[in-house]
Amino acid sequence: MNRPTPSIYSDLGAVYRPERVWAEGRAITLVIAHFLSGAGAGGWLIGLIIGLRLASLLGLAAVVLGGAIHLGFLGHPERALRMMAKPQSSWISRGLWSMLLFVPTAALYVAGAYGAWSTRSAFSVVMLVLSLVGMAGIFLYKGFVYAVARAVPLWHSPLLPVSYISAGLRGGAALALIGLAFSPSGQDRHAVQTWWLAATAAMVFLFALELAMGLDDKTVRRSLSALAEGSVAWAFFGGFVLFGLVVPVALVITSLDASIGSAGLLIAGITSLGGDLAYKYCMNTAATYVPLLGPRGIA
């Protein structure tokens, strides 16, 4: 195929121009990468808090995988390290620094946790602290990468970074549900379920609040109609609401007083992660730029 996509030309006259560069085609790799790194940071934290090593390990693996997939999005992946050049102004730079701090320190801490050396040694403690600093950076950077886009009101919200942190925690709790399914029955299931329910409630609340705050803005309303009845409605209702909320909420709530077994936990974890991926996809695909003519028009 030698011709450019027709959307390039049709967008030239669009009043509400859709954001495409982080939403369409190969940008799906960016969506997956951002989803994985957020969930991975969450898995790392929750695994540490509740003492579920497998969740931390899954979290670390998710961040590594997310980073590798991210490379596939770049036009010049071999130049990726150049993205470290501007941490003073660019959140992408800060994110890369955070990942490069997180991955080796978390890996060394995990090596200690699996018996290579004592997790109480000074070295392990330093690795743990550095991994937590890196993790915090990963949690933060994604939301800000989007929120700084002033021309895309769906993203340009002070709530977006917080909302993405809660999504990362929910993803981490979902990794913990999966880890739980493969762990001995003595593990504290209740703590994982509570984390997941709390993170889910926070994410849904923040998402709703963010949309409610943006309702005055015509461009946000445009994005909302794309979510509700436009081209991404299937991903929003089928992927996020049904697959990512209704199914795992039902399973996790059921499991609070009746065991749903490992299979149930596994399904809850996987559907939750699938829903988060759909949420991320929707947030990227429904994004729309402010109209060029603005309130003043050009007359």
Place this chain on the structure above:
Amino acid sequence: MRYGMVIDLKRCISCYACQVACKSENATPPGVLYAWAFRQEQGEYPNARQVYLPMLCNHCAEPSCVEVCPTGATHKRDTDGVVLIDPEKCVGCRACMTACPYHARYYVDKIRNYYPGQGLTPYETAGYGRHNAGTVEKCNFCADRLQKGQEPACAANCPAMARTFGDLDDPDSAPSLLIRREGAFQLLPDQGNDPSVYYLPAERPAKESR
């Protein structure tokens, strides 16, 4: 010095000469338009009208594309305020594209030619050397022409003389006078970019604008 441009929408005749001149000057591949036109119908018959808004990189004084670029590829030249992209530094992350309110940037995933299956034309062969697959491109106010003391190709080739180019820091330059005297406006001023491209309204009292 701050290079800038004033586009008079009353003079503009929607002929696309600027777009073609830009393509010709920069040998941009299909799907890449450093200069382009936003065209839209407004109102309803019998009061309908067509809005035609020639666009290019606004070489903003506060460019949102510069602050988000993680590599420093996008930068603002101190000497004249022109916003440039260093293709050797660009990784193709496209953050600058989401940050630009004026849709000035294009991601060139691969270099396409205008006649599929027929290879590059001699013109494309000569001009495509300046394009780099996997990077973002945009208008650079015809930096090569500026160096030779010429104005950008879009301004030089506008048959209606709708484009006035010059130094906005010089209060007596032609664009500065137009901005001051004719009530020029910037697009999306609330975005905070302080664009260096201004527009004169299409509908304004009938008096000679220059």
